[in-house]
Structures are given as structure tokens and as C-alpha cells.
Amino acid sequence: MPKNMSIKQLSTVTILLYGLVFFSPFIFRPFSPDIVIGGTTFTYILGAGLMIWLYIKNKQIATTSVEKNAKLTSPVFIFLLGISGIFLAMIIQAIVFSIETAITGETPSSANTQNIIAVILANPLFILATTIGGPIMEEFVFRRSLIGLTESYVGFWLSAIISSTLFSVIHQDGHFFVYFFMGFFFALLYKMTGKIWTSIIAHCGMNTLVVIAQLIMHYSNIELPK
Template sequence: SKIILYGVIGIFIALILQSIAVMIESFFFGEVSPSENTQNIIQLILDTPAFIIATTIAGPIMEEFVFRRSILGIVGHYTNFWIGASVSSLLFALAHNDGHLLVYFFLGFFFSLLYRSTGRIWAPMI
């Protein structure tokens, strides 16, 4: 139940962090365009509703295993949590490749903190 609670609260915190990151990007870079990734995913879901399974279940599971469990785990093991979280968050941001590096970095770092605070990968997956 703790994992579910952290996951659900994490959804709202992630939305707030995303808004803050977009405001920072807007302040430094002017008008910020919508996320191409998000627009493409929405269009895929509208075209093929079954694709929602991949975007809401398979995608988050895969991302958390790759970026938090694997990259954060390996880099953090050989350095420390903060370096591991920074490296995995940077790679998470670069993997999304849509010009919103700060947004994805903030989210990746938050998911790393969520993973660390619960000790379970399921909370950031939620």
C-alpha cells in the first residue's frame, strides 16, 4: 500500500515538476513548443486505441527498468546515488530527444528519488 500511495502522489508531483521545468525553459529559451513525443503518442492512441497499453503500461515499466533499476543501479553502485541519479536522468532526457531536456531530466531525477525512497521500482512505474 505504501508503494501505491507513493506512486499516486508521485503522479501529482511529476505533473508539478513538469510545469516548473516548462516555466524555466520558457524563461530561458522563450516560447516552448509542445512535446513532439507526447503529440506522437496521442496521435498513435487516437489512431489505434490498443496502443494505450504500450504507452501506459509497457513504456513506463521498460523505462524504469532501464533508467532507474539498471543505469542508476550500476552507476550508483560504483559512485553514489547522486551521480547515478544524475547520469540516469541525463540519459533519460537524451533518450526522449524532443528538445525538452530539462523537463525529462527533472522527471528522471524525481523518479530516481522515488525509487530510492521506497526501495521499489514499482512506485516510479506508477
């Protein structure tokens, strides 16, 4: 591995690393469910840690146009926008769910979220993968790396559309526009500050609140209206 990588090299390595982590559960399948969940959680946290390390190690050279042209780079603004982004993301999610429900008549539930909650109930350790490891990797891959690879050819806005489309497809949830607009919103947070930490804060925070809310409803025996 080169001592200092370009943004294209770093983005490629980051995407390949994500691919390895994404398919890592297949490695643990021959073992017990606890080992599968524990191993998957470990690879998610390890993957996120490696991406952070690669970013810090190469951030002086491997920079995107978004990062070079950003104006609102104050750490205070990054933190405040990241925190407010948690609640804005949840509002956007609720609005898109409502529109989908009005058009299709289907219940606004997420199979992806329900599957994750089921795994967490079986092994609470998986919370670390869904609230920390997964969101961090997704931000480095779908926001920084994919935009970093494509923005010089098609510009930021089309890059954001491409990355948001892939972000939605990878979740395989049946709610394409929900994940698409979430991904696009996170891309806007990244663009506003030029720091991937902004969208990471918002994404991790949103996932954490969703998991907490789902667990509260489960243990309180609360059912959403059909």
C-alpha cells in the first residue's frame, strides 16, 4: 500500500474494504448464531476503525473537491449541524414514508429495521454494528469515496444522486425513495462543511434513536397502527 494515497486510490481501497465487511457474515455461517452476530459486529467495528485510520493517514493528500471548496469548516458548526442533522434526517424519513404510504397504501414499516432489531434482541452486542460501525462505513463509502471518485467527471450533484441510489439499493428494503433521500441529505451535510464527520454524526445519531425507539416499543408491547 502506498505511503500516501490519492483520493481515487483511497476511495477504491475503502470501497473494497466495505465489500469485504459486507460479505463477512457468510464466513461465520457454519458456526452458531452467537458467533455469526459477534463476528459480524467485530468486522463492522474493525472496518469502521480501518476506514477512519486510512482517512486520517491520508487526509493531507487524499482530499475531494467538496473538502477543498468547503467554507463552513468550523468544528462548532460541524458538530451543531451534525446534531441537528439527526432530527432533520428523521423528519425527512417520516415525510417520505408518509408520501409512500399515501401513494401505495402499504404500512410504513422497514423490513431492514425490523430484521436488525430482531438480531439485536438475540444479541445486544449487535447494537455496536448498527449504530457505530455500519453508519461510519456507509458515510466513508457512499458519501466520501463514491463522490470522491465521480465528482470530477460529473460534478457534485450527479455524484450525490449516484451515491444515494447505490446507498438505497444496498439496503434492499423495498423503500427506495426513503433511503435515497436519506443518502442525499447526508451528502448535503457533507457538502456544507466539507467534513465527513458531519454526516457521520447525523447518521450514527439517527440510527441510535431509531434503535432505541424500536426497543422501547418492543419491551412496552406497543404496536404501530396498521
